[in-house]
Amino acid sequence: MSTLTALRGPARVVVRQHRWTLWIAGGLALVAVAGMIAVALRSSHVAEVFAASDCPVNGGAGRACDVTARSYLDSMFKYRGVFDDLALGLMALPAIVSGFVAGPLIARELENGTYKLSWTQSVSPARWLTAKLAVPAVLFLAGTAVLSAGLHWARSGSDNPYASEWYTAYVFATTGLAPAAHLIFGICVGALAGLLIRRTLLALTVSAFVTGAAGVTFTYLRAGLWPRSTLTGKSLDVSSNIWWVETGHLTGDGERLSQGLCDQAVSEGDRTRCFADHDITGHYLDYHPSSHFWPLQLVETGILLALAAVAVAVAFRVLRRRTG
Template identity: 35%
Template sequence: MIWLSWRQFRWQALVAAVALVLVAAYALYLGSDVRDAFAAARSNCGTGTSCPQAMAELKAHYRETMLFLAAALGLALALLGTFWGAPLVARELEAGTHRLVWNQSVTRRRWLATKLLVTALTAMAVTGVASALLTWAARPVDEASANRFDTILFGSRNLAPVGYALFAVTLGTVIGLVVRRTLPAIGVTMAAFIAVQFLVPNLVRPHLMPPETATMAMSADAINRARNLGSITGGSVIGGVTLPDEPDAWISSTSPLLTADGRPLSSARFDACLNSPPRTGVRGTFGDTAVCLGKLDLHLRITYQPGTRYWAFQLLETGFYVLLSALLAAFALWRIRHRLT
């Protein structure tokens, strides 16, 4: 049965092997280029203020490339589910070829378990190698960015993509088993996988471990290090802050700018500093506005996950997808035995 499953799967495996060779070649090229650029940026760190600017330029230069590669890996995982998982059983049921096997000595559950095991293990192996190559190539940029918890980047590094690959194939197989038509199963699998990939980072990942809280004083220098001030809806909000003692922490939420007594800064005072601050000639991202706000003795309440929990989150999220896959596989084995004629 294993030999038959592998023989049916050999063309998909061949395509995956060719794609993996191309990925490896590009990753080696990109990794070498990134490391040369990182070494050049580090050479400026001995000149004082040039170091932060050089690192910022490095991150900006490769940011779009890293996001594109992460999105490409996410798309590849969705394709594994739609073109490896969904047709795995649906194609057999649609063509009626499953009856030939079921009339032999092979049981239904063994037939399904073997096909799913061969496909899922291959998908996990291919994804694991691709993820390792991408993680290696991007490591200098990831270290400079100190943003390993980024929603898109987190799912394209280290262990997490392996769990996604297992889930994608299992999900597609179960949908194909239920729908029993290849094309509808492909469409439903694609939509379902994308929905889960959107929901888990926003609804599940923040609650895998209880967050910590901190208070951060918002001096002019701290405000200048933020990425944005204000919002289209108004209000004294600030975004893209970094904890001084936890530069790689995952900040899940921040309060509005708070005054010394713990109350939100009024919109009138915030807008006054934002729109017409006293001229000081100070340079920086927000310049005079940062100086104006820095004189108001402001602070933030921040909810965050320490950077030291990164690997714990990788393991927990991978385990969550393995658990989902196990539940889906158990349902498939039950259904093929009791509900499918």
């Protein structure tokens, strides 16, 4: 039994109405997964060939090794760019899906009046809206999970010297729970925009903009979602794989000063006098260790799901008021 045949009621209608869009989306997802696998395998092969050459990455072992190392680094940088482009597409997916839900899925039916046919065939407005939310949520969440897992596997298996750190937007926003949370938020915002605006193009634009703006906002505010760890001292012994959030100078009474306060000092003596004039006795670093990845993910996911719940509650309330 096919998936379409197994579906009942308004969910089946939604899939049937937009089957070509869903087929295209599925095809693009398969192409993306195949591309990830191909690039990851190629990247691993290039790394193995370079390792077999016994040439150092930083050169200095003769002209032939320098050429080999440069070719290796150029190739790995190119592969990292491919992964970043795929991550950017995955980050844009919630805005695209949000626009699809707001415009073609909901606002177009309200604009053209085709929703009346469903509502007069023993399908309540609430069931109609539930189907409009459930179908894209199930299908696109499944696709997002596959793409996110594939991208994580491709990154981790490529052994790239230019690999992005865990806290960069390309990595953080495309792994863990964040992709699903942003997608659910986008779907709920799309439903609300479609019901409020009731004009296909305008609802699509507004919904995609709001969802995209939320993603950009979290990129800038993410560091403040969880308490930071702090390192202080006359010299900071900084470990790798941490997210530098803020660094600067400390005075004798613990006041924090800007890191660039004495940058204009030309000589070491001028810098020493600048430190003495401002009573700088040490330095500080606010950072997130890699162990903060999941707390940050959970807080961001919780905020997005709360906002999504508010949006969908308002959407059903608007629907009830307009349908009596």
